[in-house]
Amino acid sequence: MGMFNNRKRWRVPAGVEPTELDRKVMAFESRGALVPKRSLIRTPEEIEGIRKSGVINTAILDLVGEKIHAGMSTLEIDEIVYNYTIEHGATPATLGYEGYPKSVCTSINEVVCHGIPSAKEILREGDIINVDCTTILDGFYADASRMFVIGKTSPQKQKLVDVAKECLEIGMEAAKPFGFVGDIGNAIQQHAHKFGFSVVRDLCGHGVGIKFHDDPEVLHYGRKGTGMLLVPGMVFTIEPMINMGTWKVFIDSADGWTVITEDELPSAQWEHTFLMTETGLEILTH
16 A cells, blocks of 8 residues: 555545545545545546546647648647647646746657757657647646657657557556556556566656646556555546666756656657546546
């Protein structure tokens, strides 16, 4: 189970009768499990808001998929994302976030994540690129990313892209109500290692929906039965970053954002925003 925390996280407001869910979570907490704060359980209205944001976020990535091609710059991708987002009454979450200058992250080949779009960065045949988009609609956040293969790439790169997607799907299947975050990471790690790939450890999935980043931290490696309890009503991302070589990374000092594999071998990542239900995960950015 998760690390014991003497300070109770799950608190039922004074004068409110505990629900069956309250009692179940408190029973886990009394046995030493790390449980979420009650405030992380989204209301039906909040879930609907996140879902609507997810519709726009998905449409943006669909549009990128239609237009992406060899010879275009990553700045052109940013313009596609910005224009579609604004035209549909939403806001790009990354634009201005902690100083990030663009509306989307574009990460090519050995760039793991947080690549900054540029007019000088031109897509070439054989590149693999992750396009990571987060949308805010009426205060609700939806976050997803996809890999795109430019033309035909090497068998090794294609395998990396495919296995990274399988890792996301396997992580999703491993996430069960009243299981633990560690169950997700363990399943992803096992699958990646089966193909000789590694899992980035310095970055993780996260709670999302009302904020850009919230609890839980969703590590993509680890042991079953560890980490935070997964409770119906939680919304979070799973976004495994799978490397062809070492899992170690560094941040480009030139811009302070771009995360690159230490050995400069390729990396691939897929991401969705998920709702934990009473039966398993529902994708909100399908």
